[in-house]
Amino acid sequence: EIVLTQSPGTLSLSPGERATLSCRARQSVSSSYLAWYQQKPGQAPRLLIHGASSRATGIPDRFSGSGSGTDFTLTISRLEPEDFAVYYCLQYGSSPLTFGGGTKVEI
């Protein structure tokens, strides 16, 4: 299975700052089949990015994804108060699907 490692584990930032989250795979993720999700306490995950860089419907353009192969990045250009949450990457190019361990973005 493809193991995904997210870093850092926790990111402490202030509203208005830029957040850069990393997701690294031990082996190449085929065709950039990588997605990013946001999860707030007590809520289901919410899809942000699919195909490594395509924003899901309704997602603000301050969220952007990039990368290919084994290195992927989620960038939040200017943090809004509602962006403080946990973020997960998911590879869906091969079975089993695997998630990263998550990055918590906190104030």
Next chain:
Amino acid sequence: EVQLLESGGDLVQPGGSLRLSCAASGFTFRNYAMSWVRQAPGEGLEWVSAISTSVGTTYYADSVKGRFTIARDDSKSTLYLLMNSLRAEDTAVYYCAKLVEVATGTKPFPAYWGQGTLVTVSS
């Protein structure tokens, strides 16, 4: 609007069985692959199982293979997860997810999620 409503979560003893259901609405259920993803208390997300459309090809994580069975009833727009030989480590919130392809022939990904149902395995 896509809606996924899970039910069936409960407290069950180790070795016991449980059936989870996910009632879908707001889309043509039979046209979409579906999946279950779980999250242990305070932990990250873990993919559990998926089922394709029509033929109903199934996929499982190694951690549940042989114990869990995913199934679908397209006439009822409902997804199921039959869970046997439950263990303490199966304790989690179980989410149902609709898988979406961006184009025919590409790999689908979980795009819409229900709110989850809690399964607790404990004596």
